[in-house]
Amino acid sequence: xxxxxxxxxxMPVLNEERHLRNSVRHILEQxxxxxxxxxxxxxxxxxRTDEIAxxxxxxxSRVHTVPNPTGRTPAALNAAIKASRHPVVVRxxxxxxxSPNYIATAVRLLDETGAQNVxxxxxxxxxxxxxxxxxxxxxxxxxxxxxxxxxxxxxxPAETVYLGVFRREALExxxxxxxxxxxxxxxxxxxxxxxxxxxxxxxxxxKVRYRPRPSVRALAKQYKGYGRWRHVVARYHQGSINxxxxxxxxxxxxxxxxxxxxxxxTPWAFVVPGGYLAAITAGSLPAGKGLSLKARLxxxxxxxxxxxxxxxxxxxxxxxxxxKVIASRRPAAKTATA
Numbered sequence: 001x002x003x004x005x006x007x008x009x010x011m012p013v014l015n016e017e018r019h020l021r022n023s024v025r026h027i028l029e030q031x032x033x034x035x036x037x038x039x040x041x042x043x044x045x046x047x048r049t050d051e052i053a054x055x056x057x058x059x060x061s062r063v064h065t066v067p068n069p070t071g072r073t074p075a076a077l078n079a080a081i082k083a084s085r086h087p088v089v090v091r092x093x094x095x096x097x098x099s100p101n102y103i104a105t106a107v108r109l110l111d112e113t114g115a116q117n118v119x120x121x122x123x124x125x126x127x128x129x130x131x132x133x134x135x136x137x138x139x140x141x142x143x144x145x146x147x148x149x150x151x152x153x154x155x156x157p158a159e160t161v162y163l164g165v166f167r168r169e170a171l172e173x174x175x176x177x178x179x180x181x182x183x184x185x186x187x188x189x190x191x192x193x194x195x196x197x198x199x200x201x202x203x204x205x206x207k208v209r210y211r212p213r214p215s216v217r218a219l220a221k222q223y224k225g226y227g228r229w230r231h232v233v234a235r236y237h238q239g240s241i242n243x244x245x246x247x248x249x250x251x252x253x254x255x256x257x258x259x260x261x262x263x264x265x266t267p268w269a270f271v272v273p274g275g276y277l278a279a280i281t282a283g284s285l286p287a288g289k290g291l292s293l294k295a296r297l298x299x300x301x302x303x304x305x306x307x308x309x310x311x312x313x314x315x316x317x318x319x320x321x322x323x324k325v326i327a328s329r330r331p332a333a334k335t336a337t338a
Contacts (some may be wrong), residue, residue, distance in 0.1 A: 002034075003107075003111075004032065004033040004034030004104075004107070005034055005086070005087050005088050005107060006034055006036070006037075006085075006086035006087065006088070006144070006180070007034060007035070007036050007037075007086050007088040007089070007090055007103055007107070007269065008037050008038075008039060008081075008085060008088070008089050008090065008168075009027050009036065009038045009039070009089075009090045009091075009092055009103075010041070010077060010080035010081060010084060010089060010091055010092070011023070011038065011039070011040045011041065011080065011091075011092050011093065011094055012041045012043070012068065012073045012077050012080065012093065013040055013041065013042060013043065013045070013053070013076070013093075014044070014045055014049070014068075014071050014076075014094075015043075015045045015046060015047050015049055016046040016047075016094030016095060016142050017045075017047040017049050017052055018095070019094060019097075019211055020040075020052050020053065020094050020309065021048060021052055021055075022054065022097065023092065023094055023095060023096055023097055023224070024038060024040075024056050024063065026097045026098045026100075027092060027098060028060060028063075029099045029100070029206065030098065030100065030101070030102065030103045030104070031089035031100050031104055032101075032107075034103045034107075035086070035105075036062055036103075037062050037063075037064065037084060037085070037086065038062055038063045038064065038068060039064050039065070039080040039083050039084045040053050040056075040063065040064070040065045040066070040080070040094075041048040041065075041066050041067075041075075041076035041077070041079045041080040042065050042066070042068055043068045043069075043070070043071035043290030044068055044069060044071050044168075045077060049085070049094075053065050064083065066079045066080060066082075066254075067085045070179075072073075072179065072182055072292035073182070073183075073185060074177035074178060074179045074180075074181055074182070074185040075179045077118060077176070077177050078176040078177055078179060081171055081176055082230050083167075086168070087167065087169075088106075088107060088110065088165065088166070088168065089166045089167075089171060090106065090164075090165045091164050091166070092165075092208070093163065093210075094272075095211045096163065096208045096209065096210055097208065097209035097210075098208055098209075099206070099207045099208070099209075102206055102207070102208065103165070105148075105206055106118050106119075106165035106206055107165070109165075109201060109203055109206075110165065113176070113199060113200035113201045114199060115198070115199040115274060115318070116167050116169075116170035116193050116199060116200065117161065117164045117165065117166045117167075117201070118161065118164070118165050118191060118200075118201045118202075118206065119158075119161025119162050119163055119165065119200075119202060119203075119206060120162065120202065120203050120205060120206025120207055120208070121160065121166045121183070121204055121206065121207045121208070122138070122162040122163075122208060122210050123139075123207045123208060123209050123210060124138045124139055124209075124210045124211075124311030125148075125209050125210065125211065126211070126212055126295075127211065128214075129216070129291075129294040129295040129298060130214070130294055130295075130298055130302075131211065131214060131317065132291050132292070132295040133184075133212075133288075133291070133295045133296070133297075133298035133299045133301070133302045134213065134258075134302045135190055135212050136284075136287040136288055136291060136295070136299050136302070137284075137287065137299055137302040137303045137306060138212065138306075138313075139287075139324055140283065140284075140286070140287035140303075142279070142280065142284075142287065142303065143287070143302075143303050143307075145183060145284065153202070153204065154204075155201070155202060155203040155204060155205070156201070156202060157199060157200065157201060157202075158162040158200050158201065158202035159187070159190065159191070159194070159200065160186055160189070160191075160200060161185045161186075161200060161201070161202050162186075162208060163186070163208060164186065164190070165206075170193055170198055173196065173268070174189060174192050174193060174196070176189075177189050178333060180321075181228035181232065181233075182225065182229060183225040183226055183230075184226065184229035184230050184232065184233050185226065187233055188233050188236070188237070191233070191237050195237075198291060216301065216305055219302065219306065219309070220304050220305050220308075220309040222309075223305065223306045223309035223310040223311075224309040224312060226310055227248060227309065227310035227312065227313030227314035227318040228313035228314065228316070228321075228330050229312060229313075229317070229321075230245055230313075230314060231312075231313075231314045231315075231317035232317060232321045242270075242289070245314070247307075248306075248307045248308070248310040248311030248314060249310075249311040249312075249314045249315045250306070250311070251276060251307050252307075252308055252315060253311075253315070254276070254310055255272060255273045255276050255308070257269075257272070258270060258271070258273045258274075260271055261298075263306060277300070280300045280303040280304060281300050282301035284296065284300045284301065
């Protein structure tokens with residue numbers, strides 16, 4: 001691979017007025033010597049996102065936009081990939097901030113490892129006490145298990161990575177993202193790449209600063225979606241589930257059963273939900289080191305929201321979603337010719 005091949009940065013955005021300009025700035029100021037383009041796929045935002053994007057296009061000729069009328073992330077990614085033209089494709093979200101040498105490091109790793117996709121750490125950072133609490137929960141093992149792209153770890157092959165820097169040929173071989181996966185589209189695409197013999201590579205050298213959801217409600221919606229669509233992946237790709245993904249639904253069932261039994265049978269059953277609360281409270285202590293008291297007190301709330309919402313989403317994921325996904329991947333029927 002050319003040491004500095006041209007790269008295309010693709011961004012799916014929807015209601016990102018708060019972070020879009022700063023996110024694009026972190027891209028354009030990359031310490032990278034190769035040619036670069038930024039393609040922003042615009043969903044139907046209700047804030048100033050489109051206006052800010054238009055300003056960015058006027059200010060820098062490297063920035064372009066494409067429409068994404070569906071507002072869905074995988075559709076936005078595919079539209080941006082189609083509109084881009086370079087051999088290396090870098091995915092960035094509208095609220096993600098790349099470290100200064102992110103692209104240069106990723107290109108080097110693609111060359112050194114022969115991987116089809118490389119990625120690193122989702123480095124969550126808050127701007128207030130609640131977001132600090134969520135960031136602490138998202139980077140702790142009690143919050144997300146042993147997921148290296150959340151908690152860090154040694155460089156090496158991985159099931160999936162955060163966002164990703166791809167060889168275009170890998171995306172084209174797989175037909176891009178499956179647009180039926182409203183969530184978990186990254187995991188699903190990386191699974192298909194691995195099934196085709198490709199390598200997914202994690203490296204802690206790669207960091208993207210991430211802004212957590214700003215409220216309990218928004219966090220719950222996010223993690224419910226994660227759980228719901230991770231179950232779809234498990235149904236669609238047999239053998240893709242592991243114990244880490246079963247922990248949240250197991251916790252939901254145990255806590256619910258403990259509460260019901262405690263109310264109807266014996267108060268001793270409250271030991272189960274009580275033990276869960278004690279565990280996340282104890283686990284929040286090391287996770288909250290260096291944070292304000294207000295943030296530390298909110299970490300158990302963030303942990304419970306993440307666990308219970310993910311588990312509930314997983315348990316209530318309808319089978320009809322998997323059927324839609326399977327149908328979306330069937331080849332089109334051939335029409336008869338006279």
